[in-house]
Amino acid sequence: MSQDGPSHNGESDGRQEELRQEIDRLDAEVQRLINQRAARVLEIARIKESNGGPFYRPEREAQILARVAERNEGPFPDEDMVRIFREVMSSCLALERRLRIAFLGPEASFTHTAVQVHFGHAVEEHPVAAIAEVFREVEAGTADYGVVPVENSTEGVVNATLDQLMRTSLQICGEVALRVEHHLMSHAGSIGAIQRLYVHPQTRAQCREWLHAHLDGVEWVEVPSNAEAARRASQEPESAAVAGAAAAELYELPILAAGIEDEPDNTTRFVVVGEEGAGVSGNDKTSIVISAPNRPGSLFQVLQPFSRAGVNLTKIVSRPARSSLWEYVFFLDLEGHREEPTVQKALEGVTEGGAAVKVLGSYPRAR
Numbered sequence: 001m002s003q004d005g006p007s008h009n010g011e012s013d014g015r016q017e018e019l020r021q022e023i024d025r026l027d028a029e030v031q032r033l034i035n036q037r038a039a040r041v042l043e044i045a046r047i048k049e050s051n052g053g054p055f056y057r058p059e060r061e062a063q064i065l066a067r068v069a070e071r072n073e074g075p076f077p078d079e080d081m082v083r084i085f086r087e088v089m090s091s092c093l094a095l096e097r098r099l100r101i102a103f104l105g106p107e108a109s110f111t112h113t114a115v116q117v118h119f120g121h122a123v124e125e126h127p128v129a130a131i132a133e134v135f136r137e138v139e140a141g142t143a144d145y146g147v148v149p150v151e152n153s154t155e156g157v158v159n160a161t162l163d164q165l166m167r168t169s170l171q172i173c174g175e176v177a178l179r180v181e182h183h184l185m186s187h188a189g190s191i192g193a194i195q196r197l198y199v200h201p202q203t204r205a206q207c208r209e210w211l212h213a214h215l216d217g218v219e220w221v222e223v224p225s226n227a228e229a230a231r232r233a234s235q236e237p238e239s240a241a242v243a244g245a246a247a248a249e250l251y252e253l254p255i256l257a258a259g260i261e262d263e264p265d266n267t268t269r270f271v272v273v274g275e276e277g278a279g280v281s282g283n284d285k286t287s288i289v290i291s292a293p294n295r296p297g298s299l300f301q302v303l304q305p306f307s308r309a310g311v312n313l314t315k316i317v318s319r320p321a322r323s324s325l326w327e328y329v330f331f332l333d334l335e336g337h338r339e340e341p342t343v344q345k346a347l348e349g350v351t352e353g354g355a356a357v358k359v360l361g362s363y364p365r366a367r
């Protein structure tokens, strides 16, 4: 039945009209409140301008979004409510200052999605071709913040990012965890008609079993990114690509098989880097890198202070050190903020044990 067309039921028509009038009133109210909110944010911006404080406050935004989810009573879903508030804050912040975000591109990469999840859409997006370039842009001040992948639950750490974190003076001020879903996309019409497959080596590794079971006989071409795979497949009807939903949308490619990754909860973690760290949000993580002398018991000595201070470690990764001074370095993620006494006590303990510590940043935990 058409929504606006004639109906045989006058009573329900009347009720529908009444409800629509109510919705119109509520919409006007919501809109008025959003503008009231924006006016307050602008006032805060003027205060920040006079005292030189940073405009973007990740800890404050994280607290706001946590409260939105906590107090949500539905029927509107928590996740959707958070997304709407994320965009409201994004546009409010853009009134103060539109942030320029450098990220590992190209457009429609998973890192691009991470940028939008973390900052919303009211930012200037600046895709670059390499992880080192993201850091350079932020260090040079040509971007306010940078976003790069740091680890994948199937494939492990992204070494290029760890190397940059070891070197840079930038701080990690945020993290994003994305469920990474890979799809097979093509104009071929059916899987059987595919003759060539464009795939990024890491994506190929994440979808190994499915690809071997279904596309073993076709020509496989490695490409530098998922989005590039989709771009090429979009120009050749007999070719396919493995990429994410954003790339399928950008290049208007039909999805022939969805969610073909081998691990059902394939997740990639991204970090946000900037000149300044984040303040305490109350639900934070800290990333550090430790260089320890190469002698028996070294790792034990490095870890003991955390256990003594009651600080929970969420990740430990070792990497060969580049300098001759130290043999290897450890990347650790821990619960808590660097300004919290328990974390400070643990870090002091590590230094007292003879290891060198570099704090990469404290930041609100990913939602």
Ligand SMILES: C=C(O[C@@H]1C=C(C(=O)O)C=C[C@H]1O)C(=O)O
Residues within 6 Å of the ligand: 040, 041, 044, 055, 056, 057, 058, 060, 061, 064, 088, 089, 090, 092, 093
């Ligand atoms: C308004 C502020 O500035 C920015 C905008 C925010 C918002 O829209 O609520 C929150 C934090 C900041 O990124 C603030 O610091 O409170």
